[in-house]
Amino acid sequence: MNRYKSLQQFLNPHFKEDEYQLAAITGDASFRRYFRVNTSDQSYIVMDSDPDKLDNTPYIELNKVFSQHGFKLPKILQADEKQGFFLLSDLGNTHLADLLGDEDRTLHYKHLIKLSAQWAQIPPAQYMKVFDGEFLQFELSIFRDWLVDNFIGEQLSADEQQMWQQACELLVNNALEQPIVTVHRDFHSRNIMRTGQQWAIIDYQDAVQGPVCYDLVSLLRDCYFKLPEQELDYLLHYAYDEFSEQQLLQDTSFAMFKRWFDLTGVQRHLKAAGIFCRLKLRDGKSGYLNNVLPTLTYISNVSKEYPELTALGQWIEQTIIPQTKQRLTKESK
Known part of the structure; x- marks a missing residue:
C-alpha cells in the first residue's frame, strides 16, 4: 500500500x-x-x-x-x-499471443523472424552481459535447484549426476560454438505486441550478447504455444535462409543450424521449467505451473533425436515427468 x-x-x-x-x-x-x-x-x-x-x-x-x-x-x-x-x-492490448489463431499466423512469424535478424545485428552495448559458459551453467542450475531439488525433491544417483554434467557440457558447448549476436532473451508471444501496423518489443532489459539461435528458439519453441511440426519446419527453413541472407551465418549447413536450434531449445527449456517452479516456490506465482509439463515434454522429445541426449531424455521422461505430475496433482487440490 x-x-x-x-x-x-x-x-x-x-x-x-x-x-x-x-x-x-x-x-x-x-x-x-x-x-x-x-x-x-x-x-x-x-x-x-x-x-x-x-x-x-x-x-x-x-x-x-x-x-x-x-x-x-x-x-x-x-x-x-x-x-x-x-x-x-501505451502500446495497447494486442500481443502476438492474441494472434496465434489468426489465419495470417505464419506471415506474422515470418515478419518476426526478419525482425529478430535485425535485432541480432545491433552492435554490443553497455549493460548487455555476455552469455558465456558461466552464465549458461547458472541457467541450467535453475532446473536442478528449483525443479529437481525443491519442487519434486529428487535425489540424483551417481550415474544421474554424471549424465547431468555431460548433458550440461554438451548444451553449453552448443551455445558457445554459435555466432554471437545481440539477443533479447525472451523473444516470445507475450513480449511481442502489435500496435497499429507495427510490431513492438517489450521486456527487453535482459538483452545479452549470445548465441544466434536463442531468440529464434524463444519465438518458434515458445513455452506458451506449440507450433505444428510442419509449420515449425517451414519457418525454421525460412529463418535459415533469412539469417544466411543477413550474414548472421557463415558456412553453416541447415543440419548444423537445426542442431544449434534444437539443443539451444533444450537448454532454454530446462531453465524455463526451473523458473516456472521458482515462481511458485519463491514468489508465490502459481499461474506458470501449467507450462511445466509441456516444457518437459519438449525436452524429452527433442532429446530423443540426438544420441548424445538419449540418457537425459529418458531421465526426463521416466523420472522427472511422473514425479512432476504427482506434485502438480497435489498443488491442484
Whole structure:
C-alpha cells in the first residue's frame, strides 16, 4: 500500500488537474507491476519496478539503444529512478499471443523472424552481459535447484549426476560454438505486441550478447504455444535462409543450424521449467505451473533425436515427468 500511495504521488504532478483512473494489468514473471492510467482522452502505462529488488538502469539505457536502431518500444515519458516508477506510452492490448489463431499466423512469424535478424545485428552495448559458459551453467542450475531439488525433491544417483554434467557440457558447448549476436532473451508471444501496423518489443532489459539461435528458439519453441511440426519446419527453413541472407551465418549447413536450434531449445527449456517452479516456490506465482509439463515434454522429445541426449531424455521422461505430475496433482487440490 505504501508503494501504491507513492505511485499515485508520482503520477499526480504529471496529470495536474486532469482526472485519471488507475487499473492493475497483468504483470510479468519478474517483480515488476504494471498499471494502465486512463484520462479523459488518453491512456498510459505506469511501471512499478522497486529498485531494492531490480536494477532499472538496463531498462532505461537499453531503451535508448533499441529505439535509436528503429525498434518500436514503450517510450519512457517520465521516470522517478530513485523510487522505481516509470510512466510509459501505451502500446495497447494486442500481443502476438492474441494472434496465434489468426489465419495470417505464419506471415506474422515470418515478419518476426526478419525482425529478430535485425535485432541480432545491433552492435554490443553497455549493460548487455555476455552469455558465456558461466552464465549458461547458472541457467541450467535453475532446473536442478528449483525443479529437481525443491519442487519434486529428487535425489540424483551417481550415474544421474554424471549424465547431468555431460548433458550440461554438451548444451553449453552448443551455445558457445554459435555466432554471437545481440539477443533479447525472451523473444516470445507475450513480449511481442502489435500496435497499429507495427510490431513492438517489450521486456527487453535482459538483452545479452549470445548465441544466434536463442531468440529464434524463444519465438518458434515458445513455452506458451506449440507450433505444428510442419509449420515449425517451414519457418525454421525460412529463418535459415533469412539469417544466411543477413550474414548472421557463415558456412553453416541447415543440419548444423537445426542442431544449434534444437539443443539451444533444450537448454532454454530446462531453465524455463526451473523458473516456472521458482515462481511458485519463491514468489508465490502459481499461474506458470501449467507450462511445466509441456516444457518437459519438449525436452524429452527433442532429446530423443540426438544420441548424445538419449540418457537425459529418458531421465526426463521416466523420472522427472511422473514425479512432476504427482506434485502438480497435489498443488491442484
